[in-house]
Amino acid sequence: MLILNTYIFLLGITLGSFYNVVGLRVPEGKSIVRPHSACPGCQHELTALELVPVLSYMMQGGKCKNCRSKISPIYPIVEFLTGALFVLSFHVFGWSAETIVACTLVSLCIIITVSDLAYMIIPDKVLVVFLVLFVAERIWMPLAPWWDSAVGAVAGFGLLFIIALVSRGGMGGGDIKLYGVLGIVLGWKVTLLSFFLATLFGAIIGGVGMIGGKVKRGKPMPFGPFIVMGTLLAYFYGTRILNWYWSFVL
Numbered sequence: 001m002l003i004l005n006t007y008i009f010l011l012g013i014t015l016g017s018f019y020n021v022v023g024l025r026v027p028e029g030k031s032i033v034r035p036h037s038a039c040p041g042c043q044h045e046l047t048a049l050e051l052v053p054v055l056s057y058m059m060q061g062g063k064c065k066n067c068r069s070k071i072s073p074i075y076p077i078v079e080f081l082t083g084a085l086f087v088l089s090f091h092v093f094g095w096s097a098e099t100i101v102a103c104t105l106v107s108l109c110i111i112i113t114v115s116d117l118a119y120m121i122i123p124d125k126v127l128v129v130f131l132v133l134f135v136a137e138r139i140w141m142p143l144a145p146w147w148d149s150a151v152g153a154v155a156g157f158g159l160l161f162i163i164a165l166v167s168r169g170g171m172g173g174g175d176i177k178l179y180g181v182l183g184i185v186l187g188w189k190v191t192l193l194s195f196f197l198a199t200l201f202g203a204i205i206g207g208v209g210m211i212g213g214k215v216k217r218g219k220p221m222p223f224g225p226f227i228v229m230g231t232l233l234a235y236f237y238g239t240r241i242l243n244w245y246w247s248f249v250l
Contacts, residue, residue: 007059008090009083010082013053013105016082016110020075023114027121041069053079054136074117081108092207092236097141105235109228112178116224122174127181135182147225156183156191175223189240198223198230 018032037046044066046056050056057076064071089102108130114124138149157180164171183191202223209215234241 005087005090006084006154012083012086013079014108015077015086015107016079017051017053019107019110020078020081020114022126024118024124026111027115027119028053038071039071040066042067045144061102068106074114078114082106085110088236098143099135101134101141101143101185102138102235104130104191105182106232108181109232110173113225113228116222120172120220120222122172122178122224124177125173127174127177131181131184134181138184144187147186151188152166152183152186152191153180154183155182155188156186156195157193159195172223175227178227179223180229186231186235186238188240190234193238193241194227194230194234196230197233198226201229202226 014154018214021037022032035086036044037051039046041064044064047181050060050065054076055071057071060071062071063069085106086103089099089106091100105161108126113125115121115126138146142149157176159177160171160176164173164176179191179195182194186194202221206215206221210217210223215221
């Protein structure tokens with residue numbers, strides 16, 4: 001099991017390195033293939049040894065080997081989280097088709113987190129690609145009746161669209177479309193739970209940020225990372241959360 005987990009983790013951190021590239025380049029309309037990755041400070045083209053996920057950052061002390069400028073810790077964090085979430089996907093769903101769906105969901109979540117943190121943008125191109133993947137996966141690997149995915153997509157998109165209308169722009173268009181895509185995977189119940197959790201995380205972290213002076217009142221905050229947190233928690237542990245909740249209510 002340890003060997004298998006290691007392989008899954010290595011796959012995850014390798015893809016996580018690629019997802020960093022996608023999340024940073026697609027919003028700017030750049031190719032995800034060329035040019036090769038380079039230091040943003042001195043434009044030194046990174047070698048194969050400098051591109052080893054997580055490990056190269058640690059070996060270089062978080063600095064460019066050429067100019068010694070600091071490298072953002074976001075890179076290894078994203079790589080590590082992707083690997084850890086891939087392993088979690090396997091532990092939750094085991095040798096089942098849903099593990100593939102879970103890893104696809106994790107992939108989307110990682111990419112939009114990077115892009116939203118960097119530019120406060122959730123790229124349409126990324127959403128379209130994963131929309132096609134999720135529809136195909138739910139057709140071939142359904143977890144619930146087909147209408148659950150359809151209602152989930154409508155519920156996710158519609159809920160945030162209504163909030164955007166009522167708040168007059170309080171919700172970004174990318175967030176609205178993202179929840180429409182996520183609803184296909186989550187189904188309507190988990191979609192609603194994920195939105196509740198995302199809002200809760202946003203309120204708590206935003207409140208702590210304002211108290212600490214890191215977040216200014218009235219200044220926009222990327223909501224995508226909170227959506228990701230709520231979505232993954234609801235997807236992996238939604239049944240347990242709902243059962244726990246109903247045990248207190250009923």
